[in-house]
Amino acid sequence: MSGSQVPDGLTLRPLSARSVVLSLLLGTHPPELPARDLVRLVAGFDVGASTARAALSRMTSAGDLRRTDTGYRLSERLLERQRRQDEALRPHTRAWEGDWETLVITATGRGPAARAELRSALTALRLAELREGVWLRPANLDRPLPAGLDRVAERLVSRPGTPAGDLAARLWPLDDWADTARALLAQVDRSRRPADRLTAFAAVVRHLLADPVLPAELLPADWPGAALRDAYARYQREQSGQVRAHGTRT
Numbered sequence: 001m002s003g004s005q006v007p008d009g010l011t012l013r014p015l016s017a018r019s020v021v022l023s024l025l026l027g028t029h030p031p032e033l034p035a036r037d038l039v040r041l042v043a044g045f046d047v048g049a050s051t052a053r054a055a056l057s058r059m060t061s062a063g064d065l066r067r068t069d070t071g072y073r074l075s076e077r078l079l080e081r082q083r084r085q086d087e088a089l090r091p092h093t094r095a096w097e098g099d100w101e102t103l104v105i106t107a108t109g110r111g112p113a114a115r116a117e118l119r120s121a122l123t124a125l126r127l128a129e130l131r132e133g134v135w136l137r138p139a140n141l142d143r144p145l146p147a148g149l150d151r152v153a154e155r156l157v158s159r160p161g162t163p164a165g166d167l168a169a170r171l172w173p174l175d176d177w178a179d180t181a182r183a184l185l186a187q188v189d190r191s192r193r194p195a196d197r198l199t200a201f202a203a204v205v206r207h208l209l210a211d212p213v214l215p216a217e218l219l220p221a222d223w224p225g226a227a228l229r230d231a232y233a234r235y236q237r238e239q240s241g242q243v244r245a246h247g248t249r250t
Contacts, residue, residue, distance in 0.1 A: 010183050012199050017047045017055035022064070023202055025074050026082050027239050034071035041243065045195045084124060087143075088208040089229055089236070096140035096215035100158045103145075105133040107152035118152060126212050128171035136171075138164070140215045168218040180207060181224040188231055201235050204228060 015023070020042045025031045033041070035056065042052045056072060059065045065072045074082060103122065110118070119129075125145065127135040139157065149155070160167055168174065184204050191197045211225050219225075 010180070010187055010203070012187070012203050015045070015195070015199050015202060017042065017051045018059055018064070019202065020045045020047050020198065021052070021055055021059065022078070023198055024239070024243070025065075025072070026078070026085055027236050028243055030073075031079065031082055032068060032071060032073035033243065036071075037243070038072060044242070045198050084209065085205055088205065088211065089232060091211075091213045092142040093140050093213065094142045096138050096217075098159060098164070099139040100136045100160060101127065101139045101141075101145075102134070102136040102156040102158040103127060103149065103153040104156065105135075105153050110152075121146070121149075124209075128212070130171065136160075137212065138168070138215050138218065141213060165218050168212075168214055172212045172214070174212075174214075174220055177207070177210065177212075178220060178222075178224055181228045185224065185227060185231060188235070197235070201232060204232050204235075208232065 013019075021038060024038065024041055025033065035053075038056065039049050039052045043049065047055075056065065060067060060072070063075050064078060066075055105118070122129075122135050125143075126141065127137050129135050135153075136158065145155065162170075184200065184207060188197065188200045188204065191200045208225075208228060211228075213225070216223075
């Protein structure tokens with residue numbers, strides 16, 4: 001299904017029943033809900049009960065969910081996605097002293113699938129590719145790199161000769177990211193129906209995952225990253241209240 005065009009040039013993906021279920025569980029801690037509560041909750045987003053139950057069955061078969069004694073829980077694979085989503089909302093940063101994390105890919109003879117998987121992993125770590133096989137970012141994130149990277153890359157700390165702001169602008173499309181963030185903020189402000197709000201905030205989460213989380217001194221003026229995180233945090237609290245309210249019903 002194609003996305004719907006909205007003002008500001010955004011194209012929002014319509015959410016399937018599966019997407020609604022995942023959005024609810026990804027925002028729930030711990031990510032487990034009784035089947036009855038899930039069916040009630042997704043009904044508020046224009047998903048019928050029979051459609052919701054069919055989606056739960058398919059998602060369990062596909063390994064997205066697992067059955068528990070009390071309901072449905074995210075699979076281990078999707079728990080990692082929830083961790084990344086939580087980190088996107090509350091990134092752990094430290095003071096930046098001018099160093100850059102640098103990874104030089106040393107492994108050779110890897111097939112296309114392995115190379116694509118590595119690229120996805122490095123992008124998820126908010127590294128950017130300067131040239132083929134050379135990835136870097138300012139060393140302001142307080143997070144460990146996966147130990148497995150040592151088998152395929154050499155880790156370095158560097159101080160590039162290029163001015164840091166110029167290098168950041170080369171590595172990331174900062175103006176484009178900021179323009180989309182502002183358009184999303186406008187969209188969530190004008191969305192009223194629960195299904196429309198969930199669709200908009202699903203797009204917000206995807207966009208936050210692409211935020212490079214750079215030091216403030218390397219960002220353009222009026223960077224909207226914090227405002228977008230605050231908007232999502234308010235929505236997450238709102239959704240948590242809805243989940244708790246459904247859980248108290250008999």
